Amino acid sequence: MSELASESSTLSEGDDRPRLLLIGTGGQQYREYLLGSIGRHYRVHLLSTAEPTWERQHVTGWTVVDMRDTLAATELTAAARELGDDEPLAGVLAWDEARVLQAAKVAEALWLPGGDPDTAMRCRDKHLTRAALEKAGVPQPRSVLVSDVDEALATAESIGYPVVLKPRAMAASLGVVRVDSPAELKERFAFARDITIPGAWRYDQVLVEECVTGEEISVDSAVHVGEVHPMFVARKQIGYAPYFEEVGHVVDGADPLLADESITQLLHDAHLALGFTDGMTHTELMMTADGPKVIEVNARLGGDLIPYLGLRATGIDPGLAAAAVACGESPNVTPTRRLAGAVRFFYPDHDDTEIGAVDLDVDSLPTRPDRFVVLAEPGEVMSPPPKGTLFGRVAFATAVADGPRQCLDTLAAVRSALTIRAPAAAGGGR
Template identity: 60%
Template sequence: MTGKPHLLVVATGMRLFREYLLRSIAPQYRLHMFLHSEPTWEKEYLDDWTVLETTLVAETLVAAAVELHGTDPIDGVLCWDEARILQTAHVAEALGLPGGDVAMINRCRDKHLTRSALAEHGVPQPQSVLVNSVDEALTTAGEIGYPIILKPRALAASLGVIKVQDAAELRDSWAFAHDTTVPEAPHYDVNVLVEEFADGYEISIDSAIFHGQVTPFCLARKEIGYPPYAEEIGHLVDATDPLLADDQLQQVLVDAHKAIAFTDGITHTEIMMTAYGPKIIEINARIGGDLIPYLGLQATGVDPGLAAAAVACGRQPALDPDRTLVGGVRFFYVDENDTVLDSVSFDPIDAPGIDQLVVLMEPGQTTSPPPAGTLWGRIAYATTVTDSIAESRVGLDAAERALRWTGHPQEPVS
């Protein structure tokens, strides 16, 4: 037994997108992981692990955690998987640990509850109405005014989100918002939001919340593609972004967390910067995805994994930057639906700040661009670490030109 805090981690996610977190945390914490199958690459970071029949059922996680806690006391519980954050809150609640407020986490997980709490406290946000049918959606959209956004109640990564210009488009788009799901998503009888369209540019802010104090540590500017869908095709994190000194933005961020009574943990808040000021789009009770926190680590030196582990264990996180760089990521897709890949690779690149060139799919796999492909349709990505936004864009553009892929249409099923 060492003096390191004992941290329980629930699941982990894809290695390419989450290993950097474990790599940071493992030297300073004893990590025990709950998984639904034997760990592979995770083993080098773990003190121990437990394989469960499922990591999606709160009662299963709680029973296993209570048993573990009885033999080796747990100091904190951590999860960065959207499908499991609510179940993890039940574990923290059962053990009396930070983040153990199930209602608090659910106010983030359920976007309708988020909207209701923000509205009650007057936090700037788009108008939002929960609707049960296409007829209700048409009536609500007429009252709000087009264009509007259709959004599922509890998905992530912009899945099922679409901008609608008029009543005809709404009828055509209803099934996309209503029926889009993932296997691990929660089910609601009423699951679609009709929202006012907030015009502007979108950012995200990862924050550490410790005893109610909100401290942002990573601000990213989103690159959105494939309209009218809201596919996130890239992000840029600038350690000297002027928005970091925007008092109005900071106040809205603090007010939003106060409105949902978020006291301890990590959040990923998405905000639209409009001509009328910042408006909250959503608050996620976890660290950001799409390598955004990794870009922040490279750009600022603030370690997101260690920040998340610290607040999970009731400790003050270390959030002082030690560099001022820019991190960027861009994701790449095929051109046509149901493309069977023959090859995917990058040519050698001579460009500023190339950090990673990563192929995500192998020959023989079938993929599509958004909206059918979404984040699972990506065939590759590139990251850069540079001195400026301009240099980062040059590097990402060069990576896009260097990407080489070939494919053929999938054979129709007879």
């Protein structure tokens, strides 16, 4: 445990807020709003791979831990036990996909809510998800696990083109691609099989799935003692076909899908099939002509600022809901307003674009965005998908308004006013 963490433990004497263990934080621009909210109501101790920077103002202590052991979580568990010896922990929380299983392992060791690694694995491993849902008869696309191109070709022929290739254990649509023919399947199989990110593990197998069509949505829910509490619906915007890059999301606090009984029942059935009783989930559904079907269930809060949009649109605080269920408390998911929020991510136009600056002509905008954040650093070389899948984002903007149309108009204007500049020539000006 770090020196400051020990000191902070002393400083917190007399503070009766619940003590929450947080495993990882994610990027500041994407997750600080969650930690800031939780830190006002809980004493947060952070387990991190490095000394915290921006997180310090929101936590009461931290421990630097080696997190490379993604399956056993041995060092994380040891650090958590040591902390629990000083003062009991009320809960364990993680919202990073790579930390979900580790958090469940730690919670299990401490006998805390969410301590079910088997359930976490059923969500983390998409093949296990499909098997559990199929056994319970939950509507979903047909899915077959294959080990090589020949098996994939035979499976695609059986299902019927088009099909979708999907990695077994990824997130954020990474490695997901549509194929319309045997030739395309041969060309794109490696893309789905080989994609990886830091902290993730990969399988050599790939899922070949029926390509279901319709509007794709996601539902973020707080789950407490088996009861699923949907908080908000996000309507997903996909780009760069045949890849499924998530280029934006729209959350409407008055979305009628929140009251759709078919969705409510499907969420209940999916969580029951997976054995998910305590924690946060981000469930992706396809609204097909035959009714909603489950695309996947993630055992965490949604990414891509969806929870932020939900907070701004509904007033429901997703960070506090996540902390509550992690500590075995009933979450407050009562909306206090009905606005709309949207996010859009921006990419370079061409592969291998060297970034000099990302500029926004704010004065030309009819309505200013809620947030505009530059993600690219000068000198970085970035590409749009598929080469720059997810990591090709140079900036994002969010908008909040009375309705979705106003949000989308604001974000379209931001795109028109956005310029990605090349580095200035050596020895010269701009």
